[in-house]
Amino acid sequence: MSNKTNQQWGGRFSEPTDAFVARFTASVEFDQRMYLQDIQGSIAHAKMLASAGVLTGQERDDIIRGLGEIRVEIERGEFEWSVELEDVHMNIEAALTKKIGITGKKLHTGRSRNDQVATDIRLYVRDEIDRILAEISRLQQGLLGVAEREADTIMPGFTHLQTAQPVTFGHHLMAWFEMLSRDYERFVDCRKRVNVMPLGAAALAGTTYPIDRAMTCELLNFSAPAGNSLDAVSDRDFAIEFCAAASLLLMHMTRMSEELVLWTSAQFDFIDLPDRFCTGSSIMPQKKNPDVPELVRGKSGRVYGHLMSLLTLMKSQPLAYNKDNQEDKEPLFDAIDTVKGCLRAFADMVPALAAKADSMRAAAMRGFSTATDLADYLVRKGVAFRDAHEIVGKSVAFGIAEKRDLSEMTLAELQQFSDVIGEDVFEVLTLEGSVAARNHIGGTAPDQVRAAVVRGRELLAGRGDAE
Numbered sequence: 001m002s003n004k005t006n007q008q009w010g011g012r013f014s015e016p017t018d019a020f021v022a023r024f025t026a027s028v029e030f031d032q033r034m035y036l037q038d039i040q041g042s043i044a045h046a047k048m049l050a051s052a053g054v055l056t057g058q059e060r061d062d063i064i065r066g067l068g069e070i071r072v073e074i075e076r077g078e079f080e081w082s083v084e085l086e087d088v089h090m091n092i093e094a095a096l097t098k099k100i101g102i103t104g105k106k107l108h109t110g111r112s113r114n115d116q117v118a119t120d121i122r123l124y125v126r127d128e129i130d131r132i133l134a135e136i137s138r139l140q141q142g143l144l145g146v147a148e149r150e151a152d153t154i155m156p157g158f159t160h161l162q163t164a165q166p167v168t169f170g171h172h173l174m175a176w177f178e179m180l181s182r183d184y185e186r187f188v189d190c191r192k193r194v195n196v197m198p199l200g201a202a203a204l205a206g207t208t209y210p211i212d213r214a215m216t217c218e219l220l221n222f223s224a225p226a227g228n229s230l231d232a233v234s235d236r237d238f239a240i241e242f243c244a245a246a247s248l249l250l251m252h253m254t255r256m257s258e259e260l261v262l263w264t265s266a267q268f269d270f271i272d273l274p275d276r277f278c279t280g281s282s283i284m285p286q287k288k289n290p291d292v293p294e295l296v297r298g299k300s301g302r303v304y305g306h307l308m309s310l311l312t313l314m315k316s317q318p319l320a321y322n323k324d325n326q327e328d329k330e331p332l333f334d335a336i337d338t339v340k341g342c343l344r345a346f347a348d349m350v351p352a353l354a355a356k357a358d359s360m361r362a363a364a365m366r367g368f369s370t371a372t373d374l375a376d377y378l379v380r381k382g383v384a385f386r387d388a389h390e391i392v393g394k395s396v397a398f399g400i401a402e403k404r405d406l407s408e409m410t411l412a413e414l415q416q417f418s419d420v421i422g423e424d425v426f427e428v429l430t431l432e433g434s435v436a437a438r439n440h441i442g443g444t445a446p447d448q449v450r451a452a453v454v455r456g457r458e459l460l461a462g463r464g465d466a467e
């Protein structure tokens with residue numbers, strides 16, 4: 001009987017792997033996306049083995065050439081992936097052996113798929129983190145542009161989704177910028193722990209060959225070799241951390257999405273999203289739906305789910321490698337794809353966001369948003385804050401009955417509630433006066449928004465990942 005289904009370890013076995021089990025345990029369908037990292041890792045390993053005298057220079061060169069050809073075949077879509085060969089590692093190794101003969105089989109000297117796969121995932125996640133960082137920066141760049149343009153645009157600020165105090169639209173967008181800066185830092189921090197090299201741990205205990213881990217480390221741009229072989233092959237903390245950082249980012253993006261959805265509604269009418277980011281309804285001709293933010297809001301669930309999957313995957317696992325670990329890839333890869341897709345859609349969409357300044361302004365006029373300013377005015381005239389609160393409360397009640405904002409009342413009307421009110425009250429009751437008065441670092445005044453934009457530009461310039 002052909003023992004084709006377990007050719008890598010056939011020696012010990014008396015029958016081939018059950019056909020369903022072979023498919024059930026295979027990972028090649030989803031781990032083939034790490035082909036590049038697998039090849040990079042193998043080339044570094046071969047170079048190190050040659051320099052340690054385990055492989056000859058000729059063998060090293062044959063391996064490097066063979067792997068280079070395999071890479072081209074994969075990228076041209078000509079490579080034949082085989083489920084019988086289980087995973088990306090054994091597919092590439094078998095193809096190499098077919099190409100260069102016995103030397104291909106020597107590549108696995110001093111290495112195991114356990115340190116190999118851990119190395120590949122780390123290389124893969126590191127590359128993707130770099131792309132994600134660049135995309136966060138691109139989104140932030142877009143926010144800076146809109147924030148600067150809308151530094152003077154006044155909208156109602158909310159607490160409890162009730163009109164609270166006027167703010168500038170630029171200030172609101174710069175709040176999003178802050179959230180994203182924290183996300184950026186979290187990915188940078190996660191990358192530090194991703195960037196540690198398992199290679200050399202072999203199956204679990206290290207290897208008897210005279211390997212040079214410092215050399216492979218340098219060739220692969222890792223910051224250091226992992227300090228313990230058992231930990232090196234079993235650790236997936238970095239994948240969990242990645243999903244945790246991704247979950248926070250997505251959570252932030254759901255908050256942005258929710259606001260965008262609200263703001264595009266006829267009831268708010270604060271912004272317009274370009275048609276290319278929206279879809280219509282097949283039955284209601286008037287509809288223009290904010291699909292992109294809605295979908296981003298929805299996609300958060302997957303990423304939170306993947307975080308839970310990975311935590312559960314690792315829970316109670318004894319040292320060292322267990323086959324369970326193969327289940328790390330699909331959640332991790334889907335989290336990566338989801339984050340990148342959401343960021344790309346947002347980074348493309350945000351610069352095209354059109355503020356409806358008149359509508360925002362009208363909304364800010366409706367909810368007595370300068371009531372706090374009137375209270376502060378009274379306090380400056382010597383009224384105790386609690387009394388001021390009471391006076392303004394009565395003024396607002398009057399305004400509700402009369403359907404007029406505080407700024408639309410006459411001086412005589414306002415003086416019914418307190419005789420310390422003078423003509424100068426109208427300076428604080430205007431929306432412009434209210435926002436301009438909050439003129440300190442972190443405040444909503446237009447000048448402060450412009451200063452925050454300048455700081456934001458400096459921050460992005462210092463990152464070195466912006467296009």
Ligand code: ARG
Binds near residue numbers: 031113114117325327
């Ligand atoms: N496909 C496996 C994974 O993703 C590679 C490592 C397999 N190691 C082993 N000892 N079976 O985890």
